Amino acid sequence: MKHSLIAIASVVTLHPVWSQKTTTPSKIEKKSIEKTATSSKINFVEYDLPNGLHVILHEDRSVPIVAVSIAYHVGSKNEKSNRTGFAHFFEHLLFEGSKNIGRGEYAKIVEKNGGTLNANTSQDRTYYYEILPSNQLELGLWMESERLLHARVDKTGIETQRQVVKEEKRQSNDNQPYGSFLATMCKKVFQNHPYSWIPIGDMEHLDAAQEEDYVNFYKDFYVPSNAVLSIAGDLSIESTKKLINNYFSSIPKGQAINLYRDFVNYSTADFKSKYGQEKSIFDTANFLQSKNPKAIELIKKFESTPILFNRTAIVPTPLKGQTIDTVYDNIQLPGVFVGYRFPEQNNKDFAAVQIMNSILSDGNSSRMNKSLVEKKQQAVASFSFGFPLEEPGLGIVASIGANGIDSKTILQSMDEEIERIQNELVSKEELEKVINQYENTFIETTSTVAGVAENLADNYMYRKNTNLINKQLEAYLSVTAEDVQRVAKKYFTKDARVILVYLPKQAN
């Protein structure tokens, strides 16, 4: 129960197999200095290409496989409020193929070469990966560089994927019990902020969008300076760097990438009218090395025009008071979902908030499980979690009620558990327990090369500190019982929350 709800809650994916995580940032600084982190456990090498692509490499020879991933720093929060669902839509669209990869071939090529692939989208970023036999590393680089450089963003692909995404929404949200809770909650907790919609977005927006809207989204966000290439597995650092140089350094920098894309996609006349130059001045086979002085001049000009990303946090309208809404759904058991505003994941309070969530609902010994599920038997599942987001985000405390229990009773019991933490310090044993649980989880996430690649990318993208992979516990170790009490009072407040009560719809 808990798992399926969290799956609805958190992610949208290309292929309904995996589940996901989320996020934080600031501005991508360009450094071409190469740093080699030598940490206790996970060693890696990272550097920037001149076009701004950040590269992270981790060598692990234990099994002959390699994970190739790119995280793009674009999620649903980068969407316009009348064009929601774009980031996730792209996650689908970018499997349609590229200039050099036929339509529908992208996934097939990976699979027939012994690999697997998928992608997922959160509010803050979009993540693509392949896991391949290690002798196919070059294939993975070629494919990801194609996705970055010239993906097919055209009518045919858009039409197919529009329908597929609608089915995804029906399957994951509309046809699932409580499946609308996150969208409803976000709308109420956030006003004037892109977190007010969820990544799957509004299907009417996808319908209303024109091909050009999609092309522009690609041009704005799918550029090297907005991406992190993270590779982990059975590889040699030196030869991998060479391959990366081949496939990614040739991707134009700044706005030159879009000049190049227009050169590829525009008709001669359209190109001329936009840029005032003939397409023929460029070298088709080697665009960046075009010899024509006018071409060189144009490329230089666009290379030096950076692509800007607005990373300024938007301040949502403050949440005031307590809102209660009832939703009648096709369910049998009542559900009570309480939404709070949580701090952003890089906030110093976030670790304490997460610890509070764990004390409330991680494991059978957690407080809400003991109280609501086992002792009072008012709920079949009871949980508390926060979305790790780049901007101040959302926390959910929720229960699915037991048969015949009134939603008010459930809410009251959930509130009692929060009040207990607000009024009495949590025990030393509970803090230690949570740290031990996290230690186990963190070690588990680094047990696969795919897990390492994603973890490295996240730490760089959201925290600008890739090496945090080796210090995952640190932030939690310094949290005290007083910290937990303080964040309980600050964020889990009745003065600013939204309560959604789900009740069974009367059958006809």
Add this chain to the structure above:
Amino acid sequence: MKKLAIALTTTIAIQATTIAQIDRSIQPKPGAPTSINIKDSEVFTLENGITVIVSENHKIPKVSVQLILGASSIPEGKKTGVSSITGELLMSGTTNRTKDQLDREIDYIGAQLTTSSEHIGLDCLKKHLNKGLDLMTDVLYRPSFTEAEFDRIKKRKESDILSAKTEPNSMAANASARANFPNNHPFGEIETDETIKNITLDDVKMLHQAIFTPKGSYLVFVGDITKEEAMKIANEQFKSWKGGEKIERNNGDGYFSDARRVLFVNKPNAVQSTINVTFPMKIKLGDKNQLALSVLNNIIGGGSFGTRLFQNLREKHAYTYGCYSKAKITQEGSYFVASGSFRNEVTDSAITEILNELTNITNEYVTDEELANVKASMAGNFARSLEKPATLAEFAFRTIRYNLPNNYYKDYLKSLNAITKVELLLIAKQYLKVENCNIVVVGNESILDKIKKFDADGVIEKLDALGQTITERKAANITQNQLFENYLQKITSTSSIKDANKKLKKLTTLSQIVELTTPQIPVSILFTSIKKTPFSEFETFEIQGKIQGKSIFNGATGYEESYGQEKKILTTSQIEDKLKIGGIIPEINLLNNSSSMTLLGIESINGKDCFVVKYKSNESENYFYYDTQTYLKIKATKIEAEGEQSITYSDYKEVKGILFPQIISFSIGGLNLEGKLKSIEVNSKIEDSKFN
């Protein structure tokens, strides 16, 4: 060109000025082939019957210890849910630790300790292994099985059952399980409020005692542990565990329908239809066809993007977010299922396309390209699976438990490579019974008309969310007593109940012999039934002169006996049943006992409207069906803990002034036995000793 480029580009430092020029239109070739190293796990046995498997992997400091029991699944019938409660109750405390203590200690070391009726598993950091084992063995040896925890779990299950009633995938899974594995197969048993209510704590304790035995069990160590350490643990903590013989049982292969069925589960307001196209398969793990069948499934729809189902239903038609197939092969029953969720409007188109894909693959060779692609993809999956430390241990476990050839996994890639399209077509024809599949649809009632055409007889079976058949009934327009009176008048060809009774009073004995045949059994079965008023009865089933089953009742005591099994004396409530609904013409009796019967209404049986009467006792549920036109009885169904049995009656003919059916057919378990009356005698002399 590309190689040259690589040779020229030696350092990153020069990248800014000389960007390598690669030809992007050419897909890169793979590097030198990688080799896969499959290390043998260590295997040894303990005197008490445990097989220990150790697979070392020191990449991360974690250890997993799994104790896997050897018992077969046991049908749970009216107590379905007893094994799941047993599994859960194990985590509810020991004689040393209350549940709260146990939970706290497990969570404190960040470990996972899981239990079911098939295993106990521990997963923890190496540094916490001793503590973890302490908890694991406490749960294994000293579960407390308290009444309070038992009641709590039972109560929570009521809510679980309710919530499962709204989740489309579990609704579809329930219906599919019932369609493929009806009649007491453990796979087709679904927990309901009633089955949960029937379970007692003693049932749990008994089951626990029967299945938790070292004999035939496996203890699997994986991760940051050496063979010596594992051996020490096994010897110190598991060697002295004692228990009985392991339960071994053949639950059969499921129900193979002889025609295509559509089963519908209503999900009010559904915006999608969740579809399962499914059928059982006769194959077990370790079968020589197993790998080829899984190749075939991966071409059809086994989880990747390139499969026929995914490409057709999603990429070509955009009917769905995903459409997949699965060939589930187990020791205790195997099945195929193709599934997905599709918007209401395209429900029938989606079914058509799924059936097309299944039909095509049984008619034509797969393409060489497809086969090569799937082989490469499966080889890749195999390699990737080795990243998980548990994989090698699982190989060793499966090799032993399912009697796979010793080199099955070492030769896996070779065997995979050897599979041909000719072989696949044969496999497809052998296992994919597209014409006889079950099409399960969970969705909105508005789509019912669209899916009727897929059913062989056009009658859609309706199931509830838990896979139980829903019977739709109209209200009866006569009373129960009127019904019985009409029946009795009909069979006696009289026009008043008085006359009917007068005639029936003269009826003292009835002897019938029925010859039963079924395509599933090459020889015929003789069913003999002898009855004497008021309640004596004698019944046998015999094959080629050999009695296979016998049941005897003299009006006060009796017994049942099956070939090779112990005689079972009738229980008080079985006797009570016989006295209520037995006799030569049970309806005479039913009329007198009408307070324990319920006339449920009118329902359709094979297109015929019938009155339905229910009689429920402690032992069984019985349904009697009477034609609304003729009032003749056409069917009787008895549902007991051991299963369901139906008898259908037709072709009534007069013998000594009373109508008796000439066709008497049985449906027992998955077996349909068609019966023709061979001889009938009324009021011949039969000694009472026959019934003792």
